[in-house]
Amino acid sequence: MADLTTDFVGIKSPNPFWLASAPPTDKEYNVRRAFEAGWGGVVWKTLGAEGPPVVNVNGPRYGAVYGADRRLLGLNNIELITDRPLEVNLREIKQVKRDYPDRAMVVSIMVPCEEEAWKAILPRVEETGADGIELNFGCPHGMSERGMGSAVGQVPEYIEMVTRWCKQYTRMPVIVKLTPNITDIRKPAAAAHRGGADAVSLINTINSITNVDLDLFAPEPTIDGKGSHGGYCGPAVKPIALSMVSEIARAPETRGLPISGIGGVTTWRDAAEFMALGAGNVQVCTAAMTYGFGIVKELTAGLSRYLDEKGMTLGDLTGRAVPNVTDWQHLNLEYVTKARIDQDLCIKCGRCYAACEDTSHQAIGMSPDRTFEVIDAECVACNLCVDVCPVEDCITMERLAPGTVDPRTGRTVRAEPADWTTHPNNPGSPNYVPAGQTAMVSEPAE
């Protein structure tokens, strides 16, 4: 069994699976259950400043997007930060941490963007014995209307300023949680880095309206005929999160900054993908809210077994895919593939044909007996047939060996990679050939 013990910015946990700051970590009862189930750590649901706590709506807080068989693919929420008194939360945090000293206890905080407010709360959190803090600069609903949450996360200068205050007033590691509701995730990450953040965590939820009630003509979840945008999470947001994590992992300004990966982690595989793109651990919420805390057994067993099969440690996994994330212009244009259909596996549904014939390149032929075959002279290797085929591995992409002729272009595939930067159609390329002129150097494949 691979060792899943994790040391994330000095915070130790028996495994890299933390529960994200969210409803599952709002109180002692839930967190104890989570630790009993085997979770490596929690980020306690966001605490606000002392005084009357926030209130939540008393109607529905969540909206859902479903796949087949009502499988929850996306969840949206309009819940605010904890609506329990600060003292109660602090007391519970202290008790739980005392009883589970081996688990990571990180406390999420969101107070007004004033130095005094942060200065006031930090010692009180520190006093609980918590291992670290996470700054909630992400909540896209409700709190942002009051100048907190994503309203801060969308202004890099504020991120940097608040992070600096926190580093100044506490010895605890500071994790800055980023909102994805921005245009370039590298900017807020770099600001956190400049402010001295020990790590960033991402993504928080995405502005969303999951559904519209077509009788009430109101967004869902609907509160007395009205709705507000909420924060979207769950498996549907994973691709967005992966991309943002990878951007931070490979940007020169933030390279090496520890990342806690969040966004739709549901299985060990999701977790491994986040870690391969640079995350040192992951945080989970929607999967637990959908299936309960028991999923952590699958997460730990699966990740452990995967690492064993690969002969890797957890440390080897983190960032392993980062060097392979590149810009489009560096993709090898001499990598020529063609779709191949395994006739033994084919169930003759014809979805590949419909997709290719109607929406792509007319590169799949259909015979009267419903045999589907790829027409190499038309196939651009777009992968759509692979993606729509209901049978795994029935359609695969096969690389044309160097030296073979691509029947679509009539060109011989070369062994040496060549990309857009050297392509004659690229005005920025040394081989650029303006329209109407003939190429002086032989072109690489398209």
Added chain:
Amino acid sequence: MTEAFRQGGILPGRLGPEDLSRNFSDLHAAFDRHEATVAADRCYFCHDAPCVTACPTSIDIPLFIRQIQTGMPEAAAKTIFDQNILGGMCARVCPTETLCEEACVREAAEGKPVEIGRLQRYATDSMMAAGEHPYTRAAPTGKRVAVVGAGPAGLACAHRLAMHGHDVTMFDARPKPGGLNEYGIAQYKAPGGFAQAEVDWLLKIGGITVETGRAIGAGLTLPALREEFDAVFLGIGLAGVGALGLEGEDMTGCENAVDFIATLRQTEDLTTLPIGRHVVVIGGGMTAVDAAVQSKLLGAQSVTIAYRREQSRMPASRYEQDLAATHGVQILTHVVPVALRGDAQLREIELAYVDGDMKPTGETVTLKADQVFRAIGQKMEAVEGLAVEGGKIAITGAGRTSVEGVWAGGDCATGGEDLTVTAVAEGRDAAEDIHAALTA
């Protein structure tokens, strides 16, 4: 189980009302909304889908399943009815295991097809329960068409003709319209008076008059119909049942399976319907299975289907054979009846084993039999003046007979299997051809 259960002879009330009510309720329970959604989610929306090709009425199955997925079962029903106005009954009685569901790519992939039949029922029931009839008639054409036989072929034909604005008069020999839907299929496939409810719903189109108790040879003649109407469609089904050709066939207990089924279907209180303690059904088709299973469900102690060839050649589908076996019906193969014994009341039947060439092997078996049901196929009663081919009315194209102005479809005509769904397709297509001829 009642006292009568263990008594010999042909007796009513072998089972009590509760058992009978349970035995003759829906063979396949209707889907509720959740079940329908889960089942619909399995459809791949195949291109040029094999299930559509396999459906004699060419219902756009992937489309209607997608409409169920999107919460529009009524729209799904419209998709079905556009091709098959008896889609409700076909959803119940179609041997889907040899049609759409056999062709389903998930049958190839997992041996578990999308449950198309039950989804079709979910959709059609939704619209019919709401009382909605989605078709209206075109402007009146002033043309009058006679449809003889109010079974699936006749009903489909009449509806389509009425839709095109023609006035239709339907004739049927029986007291109720519906044909085999009403008289000829197992009760548990369409309980709750569905056949009549479907006819009532279908007639909502308007422009169709039904005259029962009238048939060719029973007050109607083809020349008179041709004289009175602009076109004639014959959907008269099959009537005559072949005899076994054995002595003693006139004994009490020797019956036609189709008559037994028809009586059962028309019996309000099944505790009054007599059934033998020991029943033997001769034949191997759907009718044989329907008679055998229903005998068992009425409380017969032993029921045997006696079929002359190997089991794989039984015309009843494998699914139907398994249904019989599940109900405790014994299937005896390679046997032909050679003697019936009893006094006034049948007591036993002797069967001889035969080889593949129907030659007796010399071995025989004698079974106790209070009742023997003949299910050895029906014959068409010839209509004077019409060319016949292979014992059926010869047709070309969309149901055109040898006589101008006369069309035919369903079991009485050549072409296609003798299935409800095939009859619907033939009736519908003949209607289109009649419409084209009348408006040319």
